[in-house]
Amino acid sequence: MSNFIVRKVAVLGAGVMGAQIAAHLVNAKVDAILFDLPAKEGPKSGIAIRAIEGLKKINPAPLGHPDLASYIRPANYDDDLELLRGCDLVIEAIAERMDWKHDLYRKVAPFVGSEAIFATNTSGLSIGAxxxxxxxELRPRFCGVHFFNPPRYMHLVELIATPATQPEILDRLETFMTTVLGKGCVRAKDTPNFIANRIGTFGMFATFAEAAKAGLGFDVVDDLTGAKLGRAKSGTFRTADIVGLDTIGHVMKxxxxxxxxxxxxxxxxxxxxxxxxxxxxxxxxxTGAGFYRREGKAVLRFDPAxxxxxPGGAKADETVARILKKKDPVERLKLLRESANPQAQFVWAILRDSWHYAACKLEEIADNARDVxxxxxxxxxxEQGPFEAWQQAGWGQVADWIRADIDAGRALANVPLPAWVFEGPVAQRGGVHQPEGSWSPARQAFVPRSAHPVYQRQLFPVTLAGEQAPTGQTGGxxxxEDESIRLWTLDGRGVDDVLVASIRTKVHAIGPGVIAGLLKGLELAERDYKGLVIWSPDDPFSYGxxxxxxxxxxxxxxxxxxxxxVKELQDALLRMRYAQVPTVAAVANMALGxxxxxxxxCARRVAHLESYIGLVEVGVGLxxxxxxxxxxxxxxxxEQAxxxxxxxxxxxxxxxxxxxxxxxxRSAIEAQAMGYLLPDDRIVFHRQELLYAAIREAKAMHDAGYRAPRRSMIRVAGRTGIATVAAQLLNMREGGLISAHDFHLGRxxxxxxxxxxxxxxxxxDEEWLMALERKAFCGLLNHPKSQERVMGMMQTGKPVRN
Structure with missing residues (x-):
């Protein structure tokens, strides 16, 4: 089968993970059937029905729009197994019990289609077992597919084969997971907890041990191991609370x-x-409590003693915080190691421990360092994996420091680093990541990136330190180019002949320089190219x-x-709307104001699923x-026409x-329902495919004979419409839902x-309405309440309610 298309997926198990996997499938327009045990009371598929209803109440939302829940079909194992025959993929996601899973496999296997893939979402059980x-007869199509929770938002999916798994099965699954579901796929070996949980759980063990040695509270540890260390803002223990201590306990076990x-x-x-x-x-x-407990606005931390x-909220020592701000990784690590400050020693220790463990386990858990x-x-x-962070800090020097700590008994385990750390190509080249690939101890070679066709859509894949690959900021x-914008092209791979505009200002704010750059881009595109794509290599699209x-x-x-x-901005945007070549906005993350x-x-929008779009000017009184x-x-x-x-x-x-x-x-799907994205606009699930999709969209529009739309003539509601809306806003003000100035802005x-x-x-026409916009906007600039909001936002970054 050369063209494997997943049209329908069965998810076995309507627990937290199974239900959210089903939710993300329907986000991607893949029909999903959610199975669970037959209910003892009420509808036979009641367990699945309740799980589907529950998806609408979860925050962060697993569904791109609540209405998508209706595309998940509830089912039970007594009445509905025949439905499996029409599924291209079956994902088992029941509790982590080998015997329960085997019982279920025996029950469903006769109904799995002859070409369907059968995968387990186990987080750590042996796929081979x-x-x-x-x-x-089904084993060649059986494999592991480990989603991380929550499935919509966590990028990682680990794919695990058994010795019997046909290679093309993982290739097909990787294509589907990458392009359709937007995942970052890594192929793991069939070892306990695979790659991420194996390294990550050891990191938690190490953090517990080193924090106890240093006598640090959970809040200080979280401040040290969060954003300051280039990790999730929630740090270590707050992340554990979010994931759930029972879940982490299972991985530990x-x-x-x-x-x-x-x-x-x-x-x-x-x-x-x-x-x-x-x-x-x-x-x-x-459960409302773990390492932390909230009481009103106060956040308390657990004190083991x-x-x-x-009371919590303690922060890292300012001396250590300053060290962690150092831009040079070599200097930063040297200062941490040499400092007598217990917090600095703690940070050095957890880095040393994680690098030590990753090096010792690399050959066991993964094919190469890139996958880890x-x-x-x-x-x-x-922000960086263990090997690239080590490499940037100075491979040879750090290796010597780790070895010295092992020999001195300061490391957590008396296990020597592998010989390849000190000898051969890695030592000679100064690290595991090189332009030609990443180190594989088993192959004794630097292994290049996957040549899987799906990755041809990623014009600038996520790069690792040491690869020296071009990025969205430098490639093409x-x-x-000036301080506000970069206009550039990328040759080959089916994406040439289109001009790309990348905004370079802070948070990609729209100012006079950006407007001038976009106008220059339009002029060049109409003269020499098939279209203009507005894309930023990093988030957001623009804060406004x-x-x-x-x-x-x-x-x-x-x-x-x-x-x-303001008139220049309006004229520039109308110029873009009526350009003689297609203009395409490649939107990701925030597109505000x-x-x-x-x-x-733009003539078209191609938006990443996680696009958060809105007109938010009332927050600053405008x-x-x-x-x-x-x-x-x-x-x-x-729409009325x-x-x-x-x-x-x-x-x-x-x-x-x-x-x-x-x-x-709260998603590009919801933006479409709001009318901010149009029915013809495309939604892309993989962030690294956004540029490819946008350029191809522009080329396709050009090649289809694109012509600018006719000038719009717009039927309006007039004074009657104003009165009707004002009455609704008045009710909101009287009900305390909006303030007096909110009412004025709304009217x-x-x-x-x-x-x-x-x-x-x-x-x-549009010029008439834009003139009204312009006049109203400028009038508000002189309003004291609006001025309060503008200055409050500029000084504190937070909206003022007045």
Whole structure:
């Protein structure tokens, strides 16, 4: 089968993990059937039905939009096994009991399709041992597929083969997981806890041990092991609370049970404080208490000495914080190691321990060092994996330091580093990651990246320190560049002949320099290229207008000086909308305010699933001024024209209220439901495929004979619409849902989007509406309440409610 398409997936097990896997499948427009045991009371598929309903209440939301829950079909093992025959993929996700899984395999195997892949989502059980419960004819299509929780948001999926698994099965699964579900796939060996949990759980054991030596509280440890160390902001113990101590305890037990002969085995014992918390039912966030407990606004930490919770919030010593801010990794690590500060010694120790363990276990758990580093980055939100961090800090020097600590008994285990660390190509080249590949101890070679066709869509894949690969910031051929924007092209791979514009300002704020750069890009694209794509190699797409740049203009010339700047922005966006070549916005992460307006005035949008889009100007006491309200009015008129028996206001109200209440989509799917993305806009699930998809979209539009749209004539709701919306806003104000100034801003938005004081049903053009936007925006600049909000946001970064 050369073209394996997954149309329908069965998920066996409606627990937390199984239900959320099903949710992410329907996010990607893959039909899902969620199985569980037959319910003892009520509907036979009641367990699955309740799990599907529960998906709508989980935060962060596993569903891109709550309505997608209806695309998950509930089922039970008594009545519905015949449904398995129509599935291309079956994922088992029941509890981690080998006997239970084998019982289920015997029951479902006769119904699995002859070409379907059968995979287990086990987090640590042996895939080979699990395959023994699968009929011989199905074993070549059986493998492990380990999602991390929550499946929508965690990028990592580990793929694990058995000796009987056909190679093409993992290739097909990798294609599906990567492009359709947007995952970062790593192939792991069939060892306990695979790669990420094996390294990560050891890191937690090491953190417990070294924190106890240093006498550090959980809050200080979390501050040291969070963002300051390039890891998840939640650090170590707060992350444990989020994941659940029972879940982590299970992973710990897997290592304890299955790695008894490991020379590191003495370190795998569950810490006493961990066992004590589990015993008292303090399992973390799910139970309201774990290493931390919230009381009102206060966050308390558990004190093992007192056996109770005490005030938390302690931070790292300022001396150590300054060391961790050092940009040079060599200097940073040297200072940590040589410092007498217990916190500095703690940080050095946990880094040493993790690097020591990763080196000793590399050959056992993975094919090469790249797979380990990517697994830790994708699964544990680390900025760098253990090997690349070690390599950047100076491979040979660090290796000598680790060896010295092992010899002196300061390391956690008296296990020597592998010989390849000190001898041969790795030592000679100064690390495991080189331009030609990453080190594989088993192959005794630097192994290049996968040549799997799916990765041809990743024009700039996630790179590791030492690979020296081009990045989105440096790759391609620069056509024009200044401090605000870079215009460039990328030859070959089916993506040439399209100009790319990358905004370079802080948080990709839209200021005069960006507008000038986009206009230059349009001029070049119309002259020499097939289209213009706006894409940023890092997040966000754009936080919106550059208020800092506008402040000096306002201070020196007042509103009169601001109005021409706003007019330039509006004219530029209309120029982009009516360009003679297709313009495509490649949106990821935040596209707020002016950032959304830039995307909205492109001919097409290609958005990553995790795109959070909205007009949020009311938070700073203003209204959109770059055409965001004009866009909403135009879309409402277009939607009403397609349903002429409906009232215009029925369509317009959602756009008015979205802007008036600063609604931001929680996904690209929700943005489409809000109307901020159009039905023809594409949603991409893999962040590294976004640029490829956007460029190909522009080329396809050009090759299909793209012509700019006709100038829009927009039917508006007029003064009657303003009055209707104002009445609704008044009810919200009287109910305490919005403030008096919120009401004023909302009414102003309605006045613009309804076309001003005109007759209902009047037809206006975009320039008319944009003039209303501009006038209203400039008027608000002189309003004291708006000025309070603007200054509050600029000084504190937080919205002011007044």
């Amino acid at each position: 699990l395959s023994e419960g699968v009929p011989a 897997t290592m304890q049970d299955q790695l008894k002969d490991d020379p590191f085995a003495p370190l795998y014992s569950t810490p006493e404080v961990f066992s004590a918390l589990v015993a008292k039912g303090a399992l973390g966030q799910k 007192k056996g109770d919770y005490v 580093d990517l697994a830790m980055r994708f699964g544990f939100a680390m 051929n620069t056509v024009f 207008a550059d208020l800092q740049a506008l402040l000096p203009v306002f201070m020196s010339g007042g509103v009169k000086a601001i109005e021409p700047v 002016g950032g959304f307006e830039v995307a909205a005035y 209204i959109p001024a770059g055409g965001g309200l004009t866009f909403g009015a135009r879309r409402a008129a277009e 397609a349903a002429p028996d409906a009232y215009l206001l029925d369509f317009l109200k959602k756009y008015v209220l979205a802007a008036a209440t600063a609604q931001v989509s 102003t938005i309605a006045e613009v989007m309804c076309g001003g004081d005109v007759e209902p049903g009047s037809v206006v």
